Amino acid sequence: MKKIISGLLFSSLILACNMKDKADMIIINGIVYTVDSTFSRCTSIAVRDGKILATGSDDKILNTYRSETIVDLEGAALYPGFNDAHCHFYGMGEGLRTVDLRGALSFEEILERLKKSQEGKPSEFIVGEGWDQNLWEDKSFPSNEKLNELFPVVPVVLARIDYHAVIANEAAIKRLGIIPADPSIAPGEALMKNGKFLGVFLEKSADRFKSSVPAVKPQEAAKILLDAQKECFKYGLTSVSDAEEPLSVIMLMDSLSAKGDLKIRLDVWLTASEENKMHYSSPYINGRVRVSTLKLYVDGALGSRGALMVEPYSDIPGTRGIRVGTSQQFEDNCKWAFDKGFQVATHCIGDAANREALTVYSKLLPPGNDLRWRIEHAQVVRPADLDIFRMYSIIPSIQPTHATSDMLWADERLGERIKDAYIYRQLKEQLGWLPSGTDFPIESVNPVYTFFAAVYRKNLEFLPDKGFQMENSLTKEDALRSMTIWAAKASFEEGIKGSIEPGKYADFVVLDRDIMTIKEFDVPYAKVSMTFVGGELVYSK
Numbered sequence: 001m002k003k004i005i006s007g008l009l010f011s012s013l014i015l016a017c018n019m020k021d022k023a024d025m026i027i028i029n030g031i032v033y034t035v036d037s038t039f040s041r042c043t044s045i046a047v048r049d050g051k052i053l054a055t056g057s058d059d060k061i062l063n064t065y066r067s068e069t070i071v072d073l074e075g076a077a078l079y080p081g082f083n084d085a086h087c088h089f090y091g092m093g094e095g096l097r098t099v100d101l102r103g104a105l106s107f108e109e110i111l112e113r114l115k116k117s118q119e120g121k122p123s124e125f126i127v128g129e130g131w132d133q134n135l136w137e138d139k140s141f142p143s144n145e146k147l148n149e150l151f152p153v154v155p156v157v158l159a160r161i162d163y164h165a166v167i168a169n170e171a172a173i174k175r176l177g178i179i180p181a182d183p184s185i186a187p188g189e190a191l192m193k194n195g196k197f198l199g200v201f202l203e204k205s206a207d208r209f210k211s212s213v214p215a216v217k218p219q220e221a222a223k224i225l226l227d228a229q230k231e232c233f234k235y236g237l238t239s240v241s242d243a244e245e246p247l248s249v250i251m252l253m254d255s256l257s258a259k260g261d262l263k264i265r266l267d268v269w270l271t272a273s274e275e276n277k278m279h280y281s282s283p284y285i286n287g288r289v290r291v292s293t294l295k296l297y298v299d300g301a302l303g304s305r306g307a308l309m310v311e312p313y314s315d316i317p318g319t320r321g322i323r324v325g326t327s328q329q330f331e332d333n334c335k336w337a338f339d340k341g342f343q344v345a346t347h348c349i350g351d352a353a354n355r356e357a358l359t360v361y362s363k364l365l366p367p368g369n370d371l372r373w374r375i376e377h378a379q380v381v382r383p384a385d386l387d388i389f390r391m392y393s394i395i396p397s398i399q400p401t402h403a404t405s406d407m408l409w410a411d412e413r414l415g416e417r418i419k420d421a422y423i424y425r426q427l428k429e430q431l432g433w434l435p436s437g438t439d440f441p442i443e444s445v446n447p448v449y450t451f452f453a454a455v456y457r458k459n460l461e462f463l464p465d466k467g468f469q470m471e472n473s474l475t476k477e478d479a480l481r482s483m484t485i486w487a488a489k490a491s492f493e494e495g496i497k498g499s500i501e502p503g504k505y506a507d508f509v510v511l512d513r514d515i516m517t518i519k520e521f522d523v524p525y526a527k528v529s530m531t532f533v534g535g536e537l538v539y540s541k
């Protein structure tokens with residue numbers, strides 16, 4: 001009798017098992033933030049063919065699906081894969097090979113770091129990046145004198161944290177072949193003393209130095225992209241919007257992605273070059289690579305007083321910033337994108353730059369359109385211009401860590417206008433949503449810092465005490481949405497990723513602590529335990 005019962009039990013178990021649907025992976029026992037429309041939570045996910053099959057309680061999923069791979073999260077928090085809505089992917093990978101000058105507290109410290117980097121393996125061309133004179137006691141731009149003494153022969157080019165200024169030594173200036181009276185240098189772009197270069201170059205002139213760095217070989221370029229991907233996975237990024245690349249890099253990304261070497265989802269924007277515009281006459285999607293946005297600029301950066309302002313800078317009256325290109329070029333590029341069906345993403349920092357882009361956009365875009373044209377940074381926006389975002393469905397794309405990096409000195413540049421700067425909540429209220437990113441490598445790649453800066457408006461030293469202009473902080477829910485579903489929406493991909501819902505890609509990140517519930521002082525220390533892209537484990541601590 002017993003035997004029959006157990007036999008019956010056994011066969012009914014097999015029957016039950018066979019009746020269960022097969023999944024490639026089942027995740028259980030987690031705190032799963034789905035970031036769906038109701039911001040619901042669950043504990044379990046079933047995954048098949050790189051996509052989410054179902055979500056629910058452990059019981060529900062385990063009773064419906066079977067899998068050889070069961071991942072027990074042991075109560076850890078899982079979120080949709082993070083998506084950086086504005087970064088420089090190739091530049092970050094490249095930066096992993098240059099001398100890191102971030103956080104240097106004096107020019108002497110920079111010289112020390114350079115010296116150290118050359119010990120044992122001297123370079124033929126030294127590239128450094130990340131200096132910020134606002135962190136120094138003497139906040140004025142340095143001269144290249146000491147750099148020339150230290151490196152009389154090897155060219156040295158050091159990019160400022162915002163990449164809108166460089167310090168170059170004499171050898172690099174000679175190599176580029178420019179002289180003080182050079183007509184190709186726009187007024188104000190080269191700092192001079194007694195008719196000689198000081199070694200600091202801004203905007204277009206700075207770009208010339210950056211492009212004078214010897215090009216990397218194709219093999220090295222692939223390695224740079226793979227290194228960048230590794231860094232992203234380490235921080236839980238499964239998608240990025242890469243804010244402009246030249247054709248050669250986009251084509252390399254496309255081929256590495258097609259081969260399966262690049263697994264990260266890339267929304268890569270076109271540098272507004274003739275070469276790019278000739279090659280991509282319409283938006284292009286191939287697997288995980290998407291090319292549907294044209295990147296434009298109106299101005300430079302606030303730190304180097306390149307941001308275009310309506311009124312002069314508070315700390316140097318008479319200066320209103322530097323315009324990048326002409327108004328006509330900007331309009332022509334917008335027109336090209338509109339005609340060809342591309343999104344436009346324009347870099348605008350100063351209030352005059354934001355005003356110009358909003359005005360040009362609003363001339364082309366019909367009210368109520370869904371073309372999702374974007375303004376990158378939207379850093380200083382006059383209250384009178386705010387409504388234009390809503391009227392023409394223009395997306396403000398923000399970088400919360402910019403606020404907490406710049407807050408130490410931005411008021412010197414802006415004076416009273418600081419109230420119009422980094423107004424993320426007001427910007428969010430325009431469309432009810434906005435995407436966030438880091439602009440890495442200008443800021444850290446780590447999306448947890450984005451969350452922390454957006455919610456608490458403090459830097460990593462937990463300053464200021466009460467947060468910077470807290471009226472413009474985001475809620476935790478909105479901060480998480482901005483780096484997942486809203487970042488996906490900004491690239492028209494909210495239907496395939498950005499939340500944990502059946503049918504979407506199985507892109508997840510598991511953190512070692514739950515940033516939605518832990519105390520403020522714990523948030524910046526949250527680390528990624530696992531990153532999944534399309535159901536594949538791509539990073540594990």
Ligand SMILES: [Zn+2]
Binds near residue numbers: 086087088439
């Ligand atoms: Zn950028």
